[in-house]
Amino acid sequence: MFIQNLLRSVMFGVPIGITFLDTVGYVAKVEGISMQPVLNPESTDTDYVFLSRWAVRDYKVERGDVVSLVSPKDPNQKIIKRVVALQGDVVSTLGYKNQYVRVPEGHCWVEGDHTGHTLDSNTFGPVSLGLVNARAIWIVWPPSRWQSLDTKLPDSRKPVSAANL
Template sequence: MMGWGRFVGGCVGALPVALTGLEMVGYVARVDGASMQPVLNPDRVTDYVFLSRWAARSCQVSRGDVVSLVSPRDPSQKIIKRVVGLPGELVHTLGWRRPLVTLPPGHLWVEGDHTGHTLDSNSFGPVSLGLVTAKAVCIVWPPHRWQFISSHVPERKPN
């Protein structure tokens, strides 16, 4: 009986450490939808990506990074988009209210790579840095798709 008590005690003790690790370091998440094609989910293959919370918490977000954020339209939903503009930059929009927008302090312009098949800043405008929850680092599943996610801004075309 002593063995089970130690086992349960060890599990109970490890749980806070594991949860802190997930909260501070990162986690693996499933990416659904076509908005980030062809980088994510090409050929209708569902990708699982490692999302680094560390990068988002330390505000290490650069133009071209793929980030996970709380949807400005539906706070119960998380979305994944590419950073196209940083605070203070002038952005040429692809169909928002104005063709040019200067991003306010603490705000980003995010877009899906699959123009015309995405709800992004062209639909809801600049997003607060505070909505960013993590930075997508690499594809971890399926195995034939293992790769780091490059930080670049692809060619942007209006609808």
């Protein structure tokens, strides 16, 4: 009887758990300094964030959102960056091959908050919205850093011209 109940629990629990992780969200460890000071403010800190898959289910991202995406340079790596510009926006780049870039349809421009210490759109250009898989909405660990993530875009990184403002 015990084995039968255990199997029944596993048969129902695993699919429900996988569905939750695939559609609602999950907690992920943030490594590196590219998003300092917002994430991992000290080099010794490691933040864990709740990544909401639900928030980007229709490819709806906003300027200032901190998002998780598949790296355009290495499809086996996930990176976390801030959305600076959306399709149609013109952005002033920081060392990209062109000083100004109009973000193409279906793409966004992402940057790390720690300018100069990040591989972002200034390295690989506009990113397809299809690579964005979640939005970071809350720092969940360590407890001393519990807080929602600010979606405010620094004035210095706002698009030169925005398509839908």
